[in-house]
Amino acid sequence: MKRRDFLKAGTAGSAFALSGLTTLVPRLAMAATVNVNLVAEGAYKTMADGVSLFTWQFRDTGGTGPGALTSGLVVQEGDSVNVTVTNNVDRSIRFSMDGVSMSTTSSVSPGSSRTYSFTAPAAGTYMYTDNRNGEIGRAMGLAGPMVVMPADGSSRLYNGGPNFDRQYTLVMSDFDDRLNSAVENGQSYNMANYEPNYYFANGLAYPDTASDSDTLITMGVGEDVAIRFVNAGAITYPMHFHGYHVNVATRNRSPETAVISKDTVQVERDECVDIILPVAQSGIFPLHTHYVPGVTANGNYPNGGLILMSAA
């Protein structure tokens, strides 16, 4: 069976061409070739309070090979990955990923395409972004996750790392409507003034997070569930778990030297943090930033990047 058969499709209306993932059954075959086609483009997104914001997104227009999916990139160590980016935004962008060596570091001009190739690196959680426009590309929505699974077919966060029964990816992000408005109107914006007023998990705001199968964390008592946090926003996300303590496993793919059990996990800007949640009780519990303004949409509560975990 191919991995893609077990991955969920992307979420319609998402600010990003991405979302979490559910069960992944890795293949044991030889490294594959994965071709991905992304269109960077402007898109209007309706906020929970009805406001329409101009955003940017990477939209997956279909690819070939395992892992070429709308729900973010899920590949295996050693895969040959070719990402062709067509740029339909109003300025040059550059597809980039910390920890990944690309075939080119050139930008894509508006109206043209470029293919970025790389060999899938060590197992772990990565974030791709436009890094040509400072933080603005990411703050407008040009970001997404890449999950690399171990070459040996195991369900581990990294080689020799902790095993898990299921995994989810949660991309945390935010918008400052003043930035969106400035970009829409061709004006500049000083990111030092950035103060978000809309917040998301996998491009969704609560209660939509609770009806999306990639973002509602569904789990069984006794399982170890991996959650990969990807901070694509422009602020710190201190993620608080109701009901559970979790083990912090990696930060930006560096294994923690000692397992720390936490109920609140800092995720800095640009950071990817992997945790293992031992499911110790049943019930429905929230998972949210304790920067509580981040649980609103322009002041409306509860909203924003509030996630529910449901354990049976």
Add this chain to the structure above:
Amino acid sequence: MFNILKEPLMMHRRGGGGGGTTTPPPTTGGGRTFSYLTAPTSLTASMNSSLTMADGASLSTWVFSNGGGFNGDRSVPGPVVEANQGQNVQVTLNIGMMSSPHTIHFHGLDVNQQNDGVPATSFEVSGSYTYNFTAPHAGTYMYHCHVDTHQHFEMGMYGTVIIRPSDGSTTRAWNNGPTFDKEYLWHAMTFDSTWHSGGGGMGGMGGMGGGADPSSLVRYRPDYFTINGRDGANAQTDSTVAISAGAGQKVLIRVQGVGYQPAVVRLGGLSFEVIASDGRPLPNPINTTSQLVCAGERYDLLLTMPSSGQYTATMDYYDIRNSGVLGTATTTITVV
């Protein structure tokens, strides 16, 4: 259960009757520098208090109290609640007559869904409700209201739960854990005064506050930087904040990120050991001179007092982009 997910904004309420349990007045003792309540106990929610800042400004506050708030002498934070590891803990929430509904979320205590205090997954309380859970691990925890949390927390509806070792020791951090001579509790908290006036903040006008006016609570811009509800010169001298202990004595400082801003705590250049976080011992204590404390986190710091001198401890509050300091609360550490 999934009906809850389909109607996430539905308000579930418990209430009616019930004056709650009778609780003896707060006492101090052991190495504590603050008063406390022993579970089982009760907390009353009310929405007509205030907190005075060093510049004389009065912030309207919404509070949990039981014969007073923190240390019996300030409305915010709420009282400290203590219990022992393994104990069944009962805390009755009473809603004051002029108050809208509230809840208590026992942050970090991993209680069950019924007692988690989240309106969307359990219920709001009007009248009274007795929360019930078993304390799993000795350590530092928080409690706070989870109704319109961005507003109710900021208005002051939070406090500390300390879980003592199984034997109730007040000089040991956890069962077979490190010992200490003196114990401080630092709530790292900022206030945005505009969130306490007009808009949602109706507490100062006598009470029937409740639903936030969303448009007034969007961008959080703190202008007061406090420890234990005290700022400026008041934080430097407050008996629950300023550290005073003998040379060589071990001082446990339980630091809680109750405010929304990331905070960095320093003890005037003194080295300390970070021995626990979020109610769990660190597998390897960290020796350092500074510790970042994000919203919702707790860190237990063990300081061995130097031989002499006075030091200035600082709590720097960063913007949410973690790129610059917005303000600082300072206090003194004195070897006596």
